[in-house]
Amino acid sequence: MEQIIRSNNIHGYFDGLSDYLTVNETEQGREQQIVLPPLLGMGSISRLKIRQGIEVVITDMTLEEDWNQYIHEDRVFEINYCFSGSVDCYFKGNRSSTQGQSGNMYAIEDSEIHLFKRSKQRYQFLEIRLLPEQVLRYFEYADDHRKVEKWLKSQSGQISPLNNFVTLKRAAYEMVHSTYMGALKRLHMESKIMEIVLLVLEKYMGEQRSTAAYFIKKTDVERLYAAKQIIQDRLENPLTLKQLARATELNELKLKKGFKELFGMTVFEYIRDLRLEKGLFLMQYEQLNIGEAAAAVGYSNPSNFSAAFYKKYGCKPGHYMRSNPV
Template sequence: MIGTEEEGEQQIILPPLLGMGSISRMKIRQGFEVVISDMTLKEDWNQYIHENRVFEINYCFSGDVDCIFKGNRYSTQVQSGNIYSMEDSEIHLFKRAKQRHQFLEIRFSPEQVLHYFENAEDYRSVEKWLKSQRGQISPLKNSVTLKRAVNEMLQSSYLGALKRLHLECKIMEIVLLVLEKYTCEHRSNVASYIKKPDVERLYATKQIIQDRLEDPLSLKELARATELNEFKLKKGFKALFGMTVFEYIRDQRLEKGLFLMQYEQLNIGEAAAAVGYSNPSNFSAAFYKKYGCKPGRYVRSNPG
């Protein structure tokens, strides 16, 4: 493999014998790197990796990857990912030939993850969660916000130190999404009166909303689906997530609409319809209120 290095980023070009594409590695700081691979293999690729001590968040943009760990098989599908924490462990990866494999890996030492929570009241709960993850592979919970963050990392146009800063900002966003449940649930000053089963139901409510943005359930239907009464749903959701159910639905619809315009090249009318707005003007008005400018102008200034 041919390697080049520029502005702190190492790029390895796949030799024609194996296929085509490259693997790019950027060290953010000691014990913390980002790896982006984009390659098409001529033959199936079996890869054995020994992990000494690492916490990883990965995301698959294209291509199927099978992972065998401790006798169990895990499959990563397109537009999904995993998190894992390994210590002195071997992983077997299998990538199929003639597929475009586009993959993002965020690799930390566990101490580097905890660094983000130093002097915070969430430190102990994050530390406890990291210990519970050792030797496990867990699916990464998908959301519109997560998809935007990983796509912005993949398509970052910055160079050198600015690129490292941009990637780290996106990584911090992803870490917060991964750990949101474990930080919010344990904060003493946020919704301390909510019982743990109700916290689980409120997170289930949030997931239902994300899954049905184009056809959202009414408050009564959400309450019925998650076995919460409407009062608990309204009060608990606001306390736990800092916004009302209606505000969250609107926010997520706009986020998804922006994602569709930036990365799927949908026009305003198509994006509005895809997230449940029957009138593009209403979508544009809500978009302007959230982002401070019209959708077309925003997308032209921030292309995907």
């Protein structure tokens, strides 16, 4: 299947899909759903208009045939997350691929993007579509307003991958599985959009703060971010501090001092927090018990996991789960 969509505004992408497929509407057109016809596949594409200039598109479908989409975007800033499936993206002669459990962001103005989705794969996808000025509005009275404006301009015309960290995945999951209805759902969705925007801004703002620190060179900043990525990739079996320093070509003192300055916590604290966040995610959304979650994030003794959990969240895992049901 091949589609050509002219998206003249933030809401134009889904409106373009509706030219090809039947749309069901609820809540006075704010929430819409396309159910795929059997010849095309099975599943649905849903759109929730938060307000003018902000929308969320959630896809859960399996295609019967390959799907080529040629989308001319007038002006959009998008953050997306892929839970399953893979999408090939062609933009300005460059190809990138979004695989399951990853995401990216891009800012496009008067440009065409080509998306290729394969048949026989289950696609579970979240797309947050905003006008750039809507992002700036979140920081209208903040001290970092100019930095955010500069960051948005730096993103124009490029696709940037997002680190697959647990907090991003969790926020995206909560959006896709929101149980709220009506105005409360829109409020919940926008609160999660703000959370995700802050998460993707974290690296940029960290770099801005770190370059002002006299003892961290630009090359060392890059190595410290590499160290952070290695920690994320090896969460269940982390490197020792000495191994991590060697892998990033930093000495141990620079690694320890720089990591603390750049990210506001020690290497050990960062590993611990990531493990606990992932353990909580596994218990809440994957229905693992405490022992299974502890083992999955690298704790050989569930008691050690529970003790660390208590220190971070102020209660034992079982109590937290009973007090905060999903």
